[in-house]
Amino acid sequence: MSSTDNKSRVIVVGTRQSALALTQTGQVIDELKRISDSQGWDYTFEIRKIVTKGDRILDVTLSKVGGKGLFVKEIEQALLDGEIDLAVHSMKDMPYELPEGLMNGATPKRVNPLDCLITKAGGGLESLPEGARVGTSSLRRSCQLKNVRPDLQLESIRGNIDSRIRKLETEGFDAVVLAAAGLTRMGWEDRISALVPDDVCVPAVGQGALGIECRENDAQIRELLGLLNDSETEAAVRAERSFLGTLHGGCQVPIGAYATVVSKDEDGYLLELTGMVGSPDGVTMLKEMKRGKDPEALGRSVAETLIAGGADRILAEIGG
Numbered sequence: 192m193s194s195t196d197n198k199s200r201v202i203v204v205g206t207r208q209s210a211l212a213l214t215q216t217g218q219v220i221d222e223l224k225r226i227s228d229s230q231g232w233d234y235t236f237e238i239r240k241i242v243t244k245g246d247r248i249l250d251v252t253l254s255k256v257g258g259k260g261l262f263v264k265e266i267e268q269a270l271l272d273g274e275i276d277l278a279v280h281s282m283k284d285m286p287y288e289l290p291e292g293l294m295n296g297a298t299p300k301r302v303n304p305l306d307c308l309i310t311k312a313g314g315g316l317e318s319l320p321e322g323a324r325v326g327t328s329s330l331r332r333s334c335q336l337k338n339v340r341p342d343l344q345l346e347s348i349r350g351n352i353d354s355r356i357r358k359l360e361t362e363g364f365d366a367v368v369l370a371a372a373g374l375t376r377m378g379w380e381d382r383i384s385a386l387v388p389d390d391v392c393v394p395a396v397g398q399g400a401l402g403i404e405c406r407e408n409d410a411q412i413r414e415l416l417g418l419l420n421d422s423e424t425e426a427a428v429r430a431e432r433s434f435l436g437t438l439h440g441g442c443q444v445p446i447g448a449y450a451t452v453v454s455k456d457e458d459g460y461l462l463e464l465t466g467m468v469g470s471p472d473g474v475t476m477l478k479e480m481k482r483g484k485d486p487e488a489l490g491r492s493v494a495e496t497l498i499a500g501g502a503d504r505i506l507a508e509i510g511g
């Protein structure tokens with residue numbers, strides 16, 4: 192029997208050890224176990240925690256130390272070395288280009304893609320007083336919030352989700368902005384004061400989605416992951432990532448993109464993609480929305496329109 196015929200194996204799953212990473216990895220393993228059992232396969236799962244460079248230097252501003260790739264490098268090496276068989280990533284932390292020999296084996300169904308506010312008083316953006324102090328770790332969020340509320344004082348915060356929520360109290364912020372998805376996955380939706388609509392804050396590329404990285408030559412894992420894939424989410428995220436790739440956007444540039452499936456027919460999905468590039472001060476904000484069927488072509492097209500409208504100058508100024 193070839194190895195792909197014998198569906199019995201311990202599958203080692205690599206993960207960072209933040210509460211969110213462990214939680215979403217556990218949720219994916221539960222799903223994979225359910226799929227495996229329903230197929231009559233005999234797979235068992237084991238978790239391997241990996242400390243990444245990004246985790247070791249959580250106190251340093253991310254843009255100063257090389258960006259989000261820092262959270263995945265060690266995990267990708269463990270995949271290439273065969274120490275782990277798959278790795279669950281937040282899609283928005285997944286680098287645009289994967290190393291030779293690795294691939295995204297599944298994009299499971301997306302949860303809420305929007306940003307949200309956790310405010311001290313409990314209301315939404317409009318309830319924040321003039322000059323309110325708002326904590327966020329992302330230029331994309333601060334740029335878009337300043338654009339609609341120039342009076343707000345946006346300040347940088349880092350750390351895991353729970354420590355950012357705590358900083359609302361300990362550091363006297365009026366609000367912090369987080370991805371709704373992280374809170375949802377942790378079971379903390381009740382902490383959300385208000386969602387920030389996507390016409391105010393275009394979400395990060397891939398926000399709310401997961402990517403499951405595996406080796407290209409591991410047919411068993413690819414077969415299993417294929418059954419977890421959500422083709423609508425995959426198409427939307429491909430359009431968003433194509434937009435990002437065309438802009439060569441580093442993660443420390445105010446770039447956002449959000450795609451949804453508008454309709455579906457025999458030859459695939461009709462997607463609607465909104466792309467955004469802004470200046471960090473929130474003064475300049477370029478946005479474009481288009482529809483198309485080919486995710487990669489749509490992403491490129493929205494990016495090219497923004498570049499023609501001046502996005503390349505914004506990106507060059509930031510050095511992203």
Ligand SMILES: NCc1[nH]cc(CCC(=O)O)c1CC(=O)O
Binds near residue numbers: 284369
């Ligand atoms: N940058 C950190 C990060 N990476 C993934 C999530 C959770 C949301 C998601 O899965 O998209 C978060 C937290 C946040 O942005 O608030």
